[in-house]
Amino acid sequence: MTTLSAKSPVLELRNLVVEFVTRHGTLRALDGISFSIAPGEVLGVVGESGAGKSLTGAAVIGLLEPPGRIASGEVLLAGQRIDHLPIEELRHIRGKRIGTIFQDPLTSLDPLYRVGEQLIETIRTHLSVSEQEARARAIALLAEVGIPAPEKRIDGYPHEFSGGMRQRVVIALALAAEPELIIADEPTTALDVSVQAQIIAVLKKLCRERGTAVMLITHDMGVIAETADRVAVMYAGRVIEIGPVRDVVKSPKHPYAKGLMGSIPALDERPERLLQIEGAMPRLNAIPQGCAFHPRCPHVMPRCHEARPVLAPVGAGQVACFLHEVGQ
Amino acid sequence: MSAKPMVSVTHARKVFDVSQPWLERVLSGQDKQMLVAVDDVSFTIKKGETFALVGESGSGKSTVARMVTGLLPASSGTFSIDDVPLDPEHGYPLALRRRLQMIFQDPYASLDPRWRVGQIIAEPMKAFGLARNEDEERARVSQLLKLVGLDPADAVKFPHQFSGGQRQRIAIARALASDADVIVCDEPTSALDVSVQAQILNLMKDLQRDLGLTLLFISHNLAVVRYMADVIGVMYLGRLVEVARVETLFAQPRHPYTRMLLDAVPDLAMSGRSRQPVQGEVPNPISPPSGCTFHPRCPLANTRCQTEIPLMVDGVACHAVQENRKA
Ligand SMILES: Nc1ncnc2c1ncn2[C@@H]1O[C@H](COP(=O)(O)OP(=O)(O)OP(=O)(O)O)[C@@H](O)[C@H]1O
Numbered sequence: 335m336t337t338l339s340a341k342s343p344v345l346e347l348r349n350l351v352v353e354f355v356t357r358h359g360t361l362r363a364l365d366g367i368s369f370s371i372a373p374g375e376v377l378g379v380v381g382e383s384g385a386g387k388s389l390t391g392a393a394v395i396g397l398l399e400p401p402g403r404i405a406s407g408e409v410l411l412a413g414q415r416i417d418h419l420p421i422e423e424l425r426h427i428r429g430k431r432i433g434t435i436f437q438d439p440l441t442s443l444d445p446l447y448r449v450g451e452q453l454i455e456t457i458r459t460h461l462s463v464s465e466q467e468a469r470a471r472a473i474a475l476l477a478e479v480g481i482p483a484p485e486k487r488i489d490g491y492p493h494e495f496s497g498g499m500r501q502r503v504v505i506a507l508a509l510a511a512e513p514e515l516i517i518a519d520e521p522t523t524a525l526d527v528s529v530q531a532q533i534i535a536v537l538k539k540l541c542r543e544r545g546t547a548v549m550l551i552t553h554d555m556g557v558i559a560e561t562a563d564r565v566a567v568m569y570a571g572r573v574i575e576i577g578p579v580r581d582v583v584k585s586p587k588h589p590y591a592k593g594l595m596g597s598i599p600a601l602d603e604r605p606e607r608l609l610q611i612e613g614a615m616p617r618l619n620a621i622p623q624g625c626a627f628h629p630r631c632p633h634v635m636p637r638c639h640e641a642r643p644v645l646a647p648v649g650a651g652q653v654a655c656f657l658h659e660v661g662q
Numbered sequence: 663m664s665a666k667p668m669v670s671v672t673h674a675r676k677v678f679d680v681s682q683p684w685l686e687r688v689l690s691g692q693d694k695q696m697l698v699a700v701d702d703v704s705f706t707i708k709k710g711e712t713f714a715l716v717g718e719s720g721s722g723k724s725t726v727a728r729m730v731t732g733l734l735p736a737s738s739g740t741f742s743i744d745d746v747p748l749d750p751e752h753g754y755p756l757a758l759r760r761r762l763q764m765i766f767q768d769p770y771a772s773l774d775p776r777w778r779v780g781q782i783i784a785e786p787m788k789a790f791g792l793a794r795n796e797d798e799e800r801a802r803v804s805q806l807l808k809l810v811g812l813d814p815a816d817a818v819k820f821p822h823q824f825s826g827g828q829r830q831r832i833a834i835a836r837a838l839a840s841d842a843d844v845i846v847c848d849e850p851t852s853a854l855d856v857s858v859q860a861q862i863l864n865l866m867k868d869l870q871r872d873l874g875l876t877l878l879f880i881s882h883n884l885a886v887v888r889y890m891a892d893v894i895g896v897m898y899l900g901r902l903v904e905v906a907r908v909e910t911l912f913a914q915p916r917h918p919y920t921r922m923l924l925d926a927v928p929d930l931a932m933s934g935r936s937r938q939p940v941q942g943e944v945p946n947p948i949s950p951p952s953g954c955t956f957h958p959r960c961p962l963a964n965t966r967c968q969t970e971i972p973l974m975v976d977g978v979a980c981h982a983v984q985e986n987r988k989a
């Protein structure tokens with residue numbers, strides 16, 4: 335892990351703020367997101383529905399839907415800012431340097447074209463190889479993601495593949511241009527558990543082999559525990575804890591992260607009751623002052639109502655909570 | 663041990679006709695296509711217990727649930743609640759229908775958006791003539807709202823004013839409004855975030871204990887089922903492949919599919935336990951494999967498995983288990 339962090343990051347977010355300007359005023363959906371991902375590293379981004387996971391991914395690849403916009407902060411890909419690039423340039427980066435995988439494979443696949451045509455086109459747009467070479471590469475990729483008889487299946491249409499097989503094709507497509515970074519937004523959420531396990535294994539193996547960095551967005555802690563090197567936990571548009579996967583999953587520090595982990599039923603034991611965080615995550619138009627978690631926090635202190643805790647180092651990770659403000 | 667089960671299902675079967683429309687079929691010379699969604703499913707649920715059905719998408723869990731409640735006519739099989747049989751023509755008698763309610767996955771779709779929460783919850787009381795007057799009805803609605811952790815003042819609001827978890831609480835209140843004691847829950851927390859899921863699962867457990875409810879609980883999530891169930895039935899391609907008490911199933915899974923399913927669940931405990939990689943995917947149910955439908959994915963399959971459907975014996979439907987065959 336230390337060798338990883340020594341290299342300069344593939345992706346770095348600095349104080350990213352995303353806002354929606356609506357009739358009812360400006361809603362701040364991401365409020366100062368900062369993290370980085372090293373080459374070959376898998377960063378898991380977890381949090382409940384509406385926490386801002388997908389928006390973070392969308393902001394990185396320049397796919398925020400208007401009226402959403404980056405209001406401030408920076409997105410750096412291999413040290414270069416990409417948050418203010420013209421749309422054309424960003425589109426090129428998106429195909430070449432950043433691969434994407436979404437929950438629904440049909441977002442990434444065109445139903446009218448054969449799987450092979452789509453792979454070959456992606457390969458030829460971004461790498462200077464002949465049609466034949468591209469086809470050979472496409473077949474090799476399909477084999478690598480675990481499609482049986484790839485030399486036959488390459489001429490099939492997306493609808494001829496099962497959901498799990500389609501998601502394998504999408505992984506092949508995302509890797510086709512040999513990107514530095516993959517953004518995978520709930521890549522296994524729509525899949526059955528037995529298929530999910532296979533997809534996760536393929537994604538992890540291929541990125542590891544190629545040294546591709548991965549931002550893995552999911553609400554499934556189990557998937558994170560299996561796959562990620564580090565985890566960022568989001569709440570109400572903020573990262574409230576980030577650190578090595580084992581620390582965050584086994585001994586979370588932030589009261590919300592603790593509650594979240596405790597609320598997940600486990601396979602290996604049956605507690606009398608699941609830990610329960612009262613209430614629900616606030617809506618964007620009603621994010622509390624100070625610590626956004628304070629109305630639900632069992633440890634709330636007077637200052638939590640006014641001051642906002644920032645991410646500060648705790649152990650090998652960082653936590654945004656006044657309880658963990660040791661030292662200064 | 664009470665002798666009589668609260669819910670009893672025997673040899674339930676459901677076949678759907680998934681053929682093309684008649685004319686197209688005739689023109690293209692195709693045969694009728696039948697999909698056996700549920701086949702030879704039998705189980706019982708004891709009073710006050712939770713029987714969970716688990717299995718992957720398309721395994722037939724919801725179809726069983728809908729047949730048990732009488733919402734979907736079965737192709738064959740018998741169903742009874744508290745010894746009262748389901749009449750294939752007329753469903754359950756009115757007195758029993760009051761006692762049987764259902765909770766669905768999607769709390770957004772299952773509540774009528776034009777109705778106030780109070781009306782939604784009072785509807786079963788009206789349907790079964792359970793409240794003598796409006797005061798009584800209102801008092802009962804308040805009581806139910808409190809029971810599920812909401813505010814009596816919420817009765818005048820509309821469903822869209824609530825979050826997913828709160829809507830599921832409303833659905834639970836409605837299910838309890840007719841004093842139901844058998845509740846069929848189809849993926850009641852699958853659309854909810856984990857922290858909200860914890861609230862709803864805890865609530866359902868509390869209500870079950872306090873009101874003595876009998877639950878048929880459907881989920882694809884093994885960890886949720888581990889938390890909720892007394893007895894678990896594992897389904898694969900329309901059949902029950904294993905039925906066991908919860909502790910036994912997790913400690914000693916016997917059917918190869920159950921083991922595969924347990925192995926596939928991501929290891930949140932990060933114990934580093936060794937796991938068999940999962941093989942293959944669920945086949946197309948329109949043309950399922952012969953014999954044991956699990957045989958193309960099963961590490962223990964042999965020639966008998968390819969031809970002979972294993973019957974449920976002592977809680978497992980598997981030739982290898984019955985022959986005590988290890989490899
Ligand atoms: N077009 C939009 N207009 C206004 N608010 C939006 C818009 N898109 C997203 N949001 C809000 O931004 C916040 C973060 O959304 P995002 O989709 O990133 O959440 P998420 O963590 O991915 O949730 P989920 O798991 O449900 O996908 C949410 O509160 C959401 O309602």
Ligand SMILES: Nc1ncnc2c1ncn2[C@@H]1O[C@H](COP(=O)(O)OP(=O)(O)O)[C@@H](O)[C@H]1O
Binds near residue numbers: 697719724
């Ligand atoms: N109305 C229907 N018409 C045709 N096929 C159906 C219908 N309802 C369910 N099926 C099929 O029956 C099988 C079992 O479905 P279901 O019980 O809904 O599965 P589950 O709830 O376990 O996901 C599936 O293959 C499904 O496609």
Ligand code: SF4
Binds near residue numbers: 588590627629633655
């Ligand atoms: S800062 Fe205060 S309110 Fe926020 S999580 Fe920490 S203790 Fe709780």
Ligand code: SF4
Binds near residue numbers: 964
């Ligand atoms: S019957 Fe045969 S194929 Fe089916 S689960 Fe048992 S061993 Fe495997």
Ligand SMILES: [Mg+2]
Binds near residue numbers: 387388520
């Ligand atoms: Mg999302």
Ligand SMILES: [Mg+2]
Binds near residue numbers: 723724
């Ligand atoms: Mg279902």
